[in-house]
Amino acid sequence: MQKLTIKRLITELVDIPIKRPHQFSAIKVSSKSFVLLRVELSNGVTGIGEGTTPGIFWNGESVETMKLVIDQYAAPFLLEENATHLETLLQKLNRQIRGNAFAKATIEMALLDALGKTYDVPVHQLLGGLHQEKIPVRWALASGTPEGDIEEAKNAVASGQYANFKTKSGKEAPDDDAKRSIRIAEGIKGHSSIGIDPNGSWDRMTTMKWMDDFFAAGIDFLEQPLPPHDIEGLARLAAMKKVPIMADESVASIQDAMRIAKTNAADIFSLKIHKAGGMKNTVKVAGIAEAAGIACFGGTSLESSIGTAACVHTYSSIPNLDYGSELFGPDWLADEIVKEPLVLKDGYIHVPVQAGLGVELDEEKVSLYRRKEQ
DSSP states (O other): OOOOBEEEEEEEEEEEEEEEEEEOSSOEEEEEEEEEEEEEETTSOEEEEEEOOSOHHHHSOOHHHHHHIIIIIIHHHHTTSBTTOHHHHHHHHHHHSOSOHHHHHHHHHHHHHHHHHHHTSBHHHHTTOOSOSEEEBOEEEOSSSHHHHHHHHHHHHHHTSOSOEEEEOOSSOHHHHHHHHHHHHHHTTTTOOEEEEOTTOOOHHHHHHHHHHHHHHTOOOEESOSOTTOHHHHHHHHHTOSSOEEESTTOOSHHHHHHHHHTTOOSEEEEOTTTTTSHHHHHHHHHHHHHHTOEEEEOOOOOOHHHHHHHHHHHTTOTTOTTOBOOOHHHHBSOOSBSSOOOEETTEEEOOOSSBTSOOBOHHHHHHHBOSOO
16 A cells, blocks of 8 residues: 555634533633644545634633644644554654644544545544444533523423533632532432533532532532642542542543542543543543543533544443533534534434544535634
């Protein structure tokens, strides 16, 4: 077989509106930004990748920094390299560029899409094969008010769209946040239940004080209640054996996964392909969790159908994805830049069966949402 080389990398920024404002712990957003990457190979195949993040507050990267890193630093190292030597290329990027996991994950995504198309197989076959053909999806309640979240959850259950939920916290004082979360849990009791995600904004004492109440309210899990560095605090919470503790920002790398597993600092890992630096690293993190008896949850960076497809291919190959996912990104956006967006139906998202990621760009939509001041 003739050597398959990387000929060109093209990036552009797109801004897509969302259906309703979304409240994170630090900011409230009404649109979502993405860096779109196309990688052209010497056989004429083009792979697409997508970079996005909840915000620069979350991990220090933004779509603007991702574009800069790919254009000015990664591309020169990748041009004319053998695209089939994927692990070698990823290690080379790690040696030449420190950090910037989201930018690296975007590159790997586009390369895996291109290789899948070249070999005429879906990307999950390049990651070890399927474990499940569809994944349950948990919707994030983030209307900004308890009443709004309760109504939203009840409507979603009644329509059959979603069966389980999580709620964002961190905007208010920790005690007020805890009361608010319990209010939502009690408001939907008999209909469903929720997990709580403070995005690392609470402190040890406040969280420990409310654990009995969270347990009594039937909270499903407590996701990253403490700052990412406070592994000891997470271990103390997990040792209480009340509500399962989920690590998100604290488990961004395979080294983090090993550290948390050794210290018994989490019951669940929230996986995210961008924070881990790619799909292959995400599978590695899940493998460490499996060895340690830790469950996994398929997290999201609120991707479009491009990034969501990459998540679905990855998560569907993981045997210990016991807590489902939150891959509602396509349902969260008001529009898409692919011809056939992924479909969420009856609370599940199905794994694409087409070659590569299984999504195709809609060039008219890309042009419509392309950021003009590039």
